[in-house]
Amino acid sequence: MIKYVCDMCGREFDEDDLIYDVKIEVKAKYKELEISLNDLLVDHMDEIKELIEKTKGLTAEKLQDDVYKSYSFHLCYECRQRYIKHPLGRGRSNLPIDKRYFGKN
Ligand SMILES: [Zn+2]
Numbered sequence: 001m002i003k004y005v006c007d008m009c010g011r012e013f014d015e016d017d018l019i020y021d022v023k024i025e026v027k028a029k030y031k032e033l034e035i036s037l038n039d040l041l042v043d044h045m046d047e048i049k050e051l052i053e054k055t056k057g058l059t060a061e062k063l064q065d066d067v068y069k070s071y072s073f074h075l076c077y078e079c080r081q082r083y084i085k086h087p088l089g090r091g092r093s094n095l096p097i098d099k100r101y102f103g104k105n
Contacts, residue, residue: 008079
């Protein structure tokens, strides 16, 4: 049997404990692309060369981490209660929790 541990306090869960999954995705937000006929007719080789130059020496992992990173944690009830009060960390945001953006993408 797999033994789970609360990732916040380190307490080992008993068999009948409720375990909370926390999944966090941090991803770059992009504007929707609109491609015009002009975009298709322009030569983009200079832009591509510039992009290749900018990313030279960076690993594929680093490039991916810069646009997408996910985390998964298990929490006990007490840690879940603390976590949902300050999901961005205590003192990390000046916005009241009801004013923060919790969008679906
Ligand atoms: Zn805990």
